[in-house]
Amino acid sequence: MxxxxxxxxxxxxxxxxxxxxxxxxxxxxxxxxxxxxxxxxxxxxxxxxxxxxxxxxxxxxxxxxxxxxxxxxxxxxxxxxxxxxxERGHALPGAAAALQALAAANVRQTVVTGNVRGVAEIKLGIFGLDTHIQWEGGAYGDDADLRPALVELALSRSSAAAVDVALIGDTPADVEGGIAAGVRVIAVATGRSSIEELRTAGANSVIQDLTDVDALVKYVTAGSM
Known part of the structure; x- marks a missing residue:
C-alpha cells in the first residue's frame, strides 16, 4: 500500500x-x-x-x-x-535526512500545520526542507481552526482513501488530531511535550527526535509498532 x-x-x-x-x-x-x-x-x-x-x-x-x-x-x-x-533559527537534527529517506522510500509527504500556507512555505524553504513536500495536498492554519479538520482536509486533498497515512508531530494536539481523523501518529519529543506526555495522548509510536532515520522510515512504512 x-x-x-x-x-x-x-x-x-x-x-x-x-x-x-x-x-x-x-x-x-x-x-x-x-x-x-x-x-x-x-x-x-x-x-x-x-x-x-x-x-x-x-x-x-x-x-x-x-x-x-x-x-x-x-x-x-x-x-x-x-x-x-x-541566521537565528535552524532545522532540527535529522529533519533533512528524514525527508530525504522517506522520499527515497517512495513515501509521499505533505504538511498539516497551524501555520498559514505562505508562512509554512517560507519556513521550510529557508531551511531547505521543502524539496519533497507536496504543498497542494497539505492543510494550513488559514484553512480551519482545529487539527482534526486540518487532517481530514489534507487526506481529502491528497486523495488518501487507499493510502496508509502517518502524521508526525510534537504536541498532544497533533496526536489528538491524527487520532480523531483515524490516522497513525508518530510523535517526536522535540518540542515542549515529553515522551510520556505524548504516549499518554495516544501516539502509536513515540521517538526522541528525527536522528534515527532508519527507525523513522520503519515506523512509517511498517505501520504501528
Missing part, C-alpha cells in the same frame, strides 16, 4: 528560536493597531485561533477579515525577515 506522511512544522522539523514570536507580534500590531502585550497558547494551535484568542486578551473582537489582514502581514514579515530567521 502507498504511504503518506503528514508533517507538522514547528518544533517537529524546525525551531525559529523566538523569531516567530517576534514576527507574530509585528503582524498583530499591523493588523490591529495595538502592540501585542501577551500571546495566547500556541503549542499545537492554528494561527486563526491564536490570533483570535490573543486579540481577546487585548479586549478586541475580531472577524475573518481581521485574521486575513494578520495572515497577510505575518507572511510579509517572514519574507522581510527571512535572513534573520535563517
Amino acid at each position: 502507498p504511504h503518506l506522511v503528514l508533517w507538522d512544522i514547528d518544533h517537529t522539523l524546525i525551531d525559529t528560536r523566538g523569531v516567530g514570536h517576534e514576527l507574530s507580534a509585528a503582524a498583530f500590531e499591523e493588523a490591529t493597531g495595538q502592540p501585542m502585550r501577551q500571546q495566547a497558547k500556541i503549542d499545537g494551535i492554528t494561527e486563526a485561533v491564536i490570533f483570535r484568542e490573543t486579540a481577546k486578551l487585548h479586549g478586541l473582537n475580531t472577524d475573518r477579515a481581521d485574521f486575513e489582514r494578520f495572515a497577510a502581514a505575518l507572511t510579509a514579515q517572514h519574507i522581510h525577515h527571512a535572513t534573520e530567521l535563517r
Whole structure:
C-alpha cells in the first residue's frame, strides 16, 4: 500500500528560536493597531485561533477579515525577515535526512500545520526542507481552526482513501488530531511535550527526535509498532 506522511512544522522539523514570536507580534500590531502585550497558547494551535484568542486578551473582537489582514502581514514579515530567521533559527537534527529517506522510500509527504500556507512555505524553504513536500495536498492554519479538520482536509486533498497515512508531530494536539481523523501518529519529543506526555495522548509510536532515520522510515512504512 502507498504511504503518506503528514508533517507538522514547528518544533517537529524546525525551531525559529523566538523569531516567530517576534514576527507574530509585528503582524498583530499591523493588523490591529495595538502592540501585542501577551500571546495566547500556541503549542499545537492554528494561527486563526491564536490570533483570535490573543486579540481577546487585548479586549478586541475580531472577524475573518481581521485574521486575513494578520495572515497577510505575518507572511510579509517572514519574507522581510527571512535572513534573520535563517541566521537565528535552524532545522532540527535529522529533519533533512528524514525527508530525504522517506522520499527515497517512495513515501509521499505533505504538511498539516497551524501555520498559514505562505508562512509554512517560507519556513521550510529557508531551511531547505521543502524539496519533497507536496504543498497542494497539505492543510494550513488559514484553512480551519482545529487539527482534526486540518487532517481530514489534507487526506481529502491528497486523495488518501487507499493510502496508509502517518502524521508526525510534537504536541498532544497533533496526536489528538491524527487520532480523531483515524490516522497513525508518530510523535517526536522535540518540542515542549515529553515522551510520556505524548504516549499518554495516544501516539502509536513515540521517538526522541528525527536522528534515527532508519527507525523513522520503519515506523512509517511498517505501520504501528
